Structure formats: structure tokens, C-alpha cells
Amino acid sequence: PPIIVWMRRDLRLHDHTALFEASRSGRPVIPVFICDETVQALGAAPKWRLEQGLSCFAHSLEEAGSRLTLRLGNAAIVLDRLIEETGATDVYWQRAYDPERVAQDTRIKADLTTRGIHARSFSGAVLHEPMQIKTGQGGDYKVYSAFRRAVWQRPIVPAMLAKPDLTAPETWPDSDRLADWGLGRGMKRGGAIVAQHTLVGEKAALDRLSEFLESRLAGYAGDRDVPAQPATSRLSAHLTLGEISVARCWTLAWQALETGNPGAETFLKELLWREFAGYLLWHSPHMGTEVWRPDWQGFHWNEDRHDPKFIAWTQGRTGVELVDAGMREMYVTGVMHNRVRMIVASYLTKHLRMHWRLGQDWFAECLTDWDVASNAMGWQWVAGCGPDASPYFRVFNPQTQQVKFDGKGAYINHWLAEHRGTSAHKDALSYFEAIPESWNLSPEAAYPAPIVSLAEGRTAALAAYDDWKSQK
Ligand code: FAD
Secondary structure, X not given: OOEEEEEOOOOOOOOOHHHHHHHHOXXXXXXXXXXXXXXXXXXHHHHHHHHHHHHHHXXXXXXXXXXXXXEEOOHHHHHHHHHHHHOOOEEEEEXXXXXXXXXXXXXHHHHHHHOOOEEEEEOOOOOOOHHHOOOOOOOOOOOHHHHHHHHOOOOOOOOOOOOOOOEOOOOOXXXXXXXXXXXXXXXXXXXXXXXXXXXXXXXHHHHHHHHHHHHHHHHHHXXXXXXXXXXXXXOXXXXXXXXXXXXXXXXXXXXXXXXXXXXXXXXXXXXXHHHHHHHHHHHOHHHHOOOOOHHHOOOOOEOOOOOHHHHHHHOOOOOOHHHHHHHHHHHHHOOOOHHHXXXXXXXXXXXXXXXXXXXHHHXXXXXXXXXXXXXXXXXXXXXOOOOOOOOOOOOOOHHHHHHHHOOOOHHHHHHOOOOOOOOOOHHHHHHHHHOOHHHOOOOOOOOOOOOOOHHHHHHHHHHHHHHHHHHO
């Protein structure tokens, strides 16, 4: 009888434990992707990116003599139907660590097992499973550097695995048509523009990793904070959808470390930030919705989504150049440089004193690399209420950051076309063509005046913090 392999955020053939184990059995394998409630709830850009990824992965499976069966609906019900239709006796998948998936997977595994179906889950999305990493006292790590030291030399699970040899079933179950799901429909600005900046699929991810290791890793430590430089790996969306395994990135970067590559250590440490985010969310499932540090309950942030200041921030017209450039970069490309993510988040939560959850939600709408754990950790870290957070009074000054990391203005001039003589720039122009008219932005218009003075915003943020502390 066939084995169903339930694919989720792991759209790859290499290093895929569930597919590998299923193929090793020599039995027919039916890879399935289910468009369930969690998929339907995704923001516009991640959903659009998922559609691209699914299309590419379905193609890779066909090249490997297999097929991706697509089904819409509640995962438990869909799996039941497929088991009935195909006579499968086993369902395999790779584990996820966010609270929604953990709850769903636990339920499904118990149901299937009760009915005599062999339900097996495997690790594969992380280097170290969160439940396995404990402090000396048996607790969980709350500080990144201690977590990093604990896992630095630890053997990773699983290692790199070969592409599986997939046996087809005698008949394939019916599949939905991907286009009918309309996953890209919410990308009003047109996927075409984001697509110019997006590479999709396992092959692209593997090529990107090789190219990065060969040509850019050596300069990574020095240049990774400069937003105008293509110095980072840009693997995040591939990692988010599992088009490449973190095990492969880790193993090859570790080899580079051993041969003395000067950027390898920094890159490995960044991979561990992703790991730490997943670890934290598993241990603190409230991280995406509530302040992580209990002593931050009761701190007041403005939560009005209709506040004009918040809207100006989302639309990249706060009048603060580095902030606006970042917000526009995200809108146009689906990603934003890491340093700029920190700056726009600090500006929103401190200068504008808007709630970090609003920013987190807007990122979830716009990022093609959206990952529930990294996004939540990033926002809470910047806002000051998160694990190992930068202290609240550390307010990034966007102007000094600009001088430091974009001294020649290459990044801001790239994204802000208004009266900069850069309106001929393709990205800037396509940006202006793509944005809704209601945003009132155009290359001919004057660049907006600051909605809040940086000095006043900072003073007000620190005063609010002092007030709250004194009332506690
Ligand atoms: P590289 O510098 O090449 O790093 C390699 C990989 O390490 C990345 O692909 C990523 O998987 C991981 N990584 C690097 N930095 C971090 C970090 N600070 N936290 C977690 N993982 C990291 N990353 C996401 O993948 N999805 C998100 O939704 C997300 N939201 C964020 C929100 C905020 C407010 C902040 C400050 C950061 C967020 N990040 C998020 C982390 C980081 O900005 C991106 O992972 C990084 O910019 C991706 O670019 P890259 O692949 O070129 O990174």
C-alpha cells in the first residue's frame, strides 16, 4: 500500500527526511499539499510566494516521475479521504514548531494512530529540535548567546540526504488545479513586479547557496549591514518554504569555516538566530501575540490601525528617508534588508509608539520570507519586550544609521524616486506604477515632510517608558 507524504513548508527533494524514508520503503509514495485554514490565513505576499513555490515543486516532482496532489480543506478530513481513496496505510510529514501546527499535528497523529494508520513525523525544518535543547538545570534558554554556545558543536539532525527515488502508485488520486486556489489573488500590486526580485524553487535555492558560499561569504561579516550591497545570502524565502534545508546551509558553511573562510562564523551565527526563533516560539507559544516578557504587560502602545501615522509608515511616506526606503523595498521586492527591518521596527514602536503587533501584521502581509517565529522574535526584540531584547531606551536613530550604513545614499536613492533624479530607475518607476493611487505618492510629488520630528519622537518614547516604570 502507498505512503502519503504530507508536504507543508518543505518543498524540496533533497534533505527531506519524510520523502527519503518513504522512498526507502520501496512502496508507492503520494506527495500531497493541503490548502488548509493556516494556508488560507496567510498574508498576500507569502501566499503569492507559496503559489510560485508549489508550482515549481510540482514540476520537480514530475521530473522525478512523481506528482504533487493538491487538495483544499481541513487537513484531518482531507487526509482521511485520501487514505480511503488510495488505500494508504501510512502518513509521513516533517514537524513544525509553531503552536497552531503543533496542536493540529498532535490531534491528527492521535486520530490516525487510533484508526490503525501509521503516522510518522520527522525532523527537518531545524538543525536542533526545540524540545531537545535544555539548560544544565533542565530549563529552556532565554538568551541567544547561551543558546548558541549550547548548540554550536552539537551534531545536527538530520544530516544532508540524497534526492529520493520515488515510486509512483498505480493510479494517482485526483488533484485540484493550483490556479483554482487563487493564492496569488491578493497581490493587488501585481506579482509581476515582485517576481522580478524573486527566485523560486529548490534548484534556484541550491544555486544561490553555492554562489553565495563561493563569491560572497568571505565579505559577509563586513558587508552584511550595508543595505545597498547584495552581501547577504537572500536565502530566507527559500528557507521559509523549505526549498532548501537549513541542514545543507549549515553543513556547507561549517566546511567553509573549517577551511578558514572569514565570513563563515558570522553566517552560521545568523542561521542560529533563525533556530533560536523557532526554539523560542515552541517554548513560548504566546510570542506571536503577547509580550514575551511578563513584566511588559500593561505598557501602552497605540493599537489603532487607522491612525494616519501607522498608515504613512506602511506606505513609505513618513518623511524619514531610511524608513521609507525600507518600507518601499519590502512592498516592491517582498523582502527588506535585516538592518533596515530593525530600523523601521524601532521607528514604529518608539518614535511613533505604535504597537509592535501592527508592524508584525504588516510584515506578515508583505514579506515573501514571512516566518511566524522570526517575525515575532524580530518585532519583540526591537520593541524591548522580547527575549534577549535590546533595551527599550535603545532607540535607533534612522539618520545616524543612514550615515553609518548608507553614507553615499545608494540605498535611499534607489527606493525614493521623488525629485532625486532617479525617476528613470526601473525599480523606483515600477514601484510608483504599482502602488494604489490612494497612497498619493508619485515621482513628481514632493518628498513628504517628517510626520514626527526624530528628536521629539525619541523624547516622547523615553518619557512614556519612564512614566510606565514609575507607575509600576
Ligand atoms: P542572511 O544574512 O544571509 O542570513 C542567512 C539566514 O539566517 C537567513 O536567510 C535567515 O533564515 C537567518 N537569519 C538571519 N538573520 C536572522 C534574524 N535576525 N532572525 C531570524 N533568522 C535570521 N526573517 C525571516 O526569515 N522571516 C521573517 O518574517 C522575518 N521577520 C523579521 C522581522 C523583524 C522586525 C526583524 C528585525 C527581522 C526579521 N527577520 C525575518 C530576520 C532577518 O531580517 C531575515 O532573515 C534576513 O533579512 C533575510 O535575509 P538573508 O536571507 O539575506 O539573510
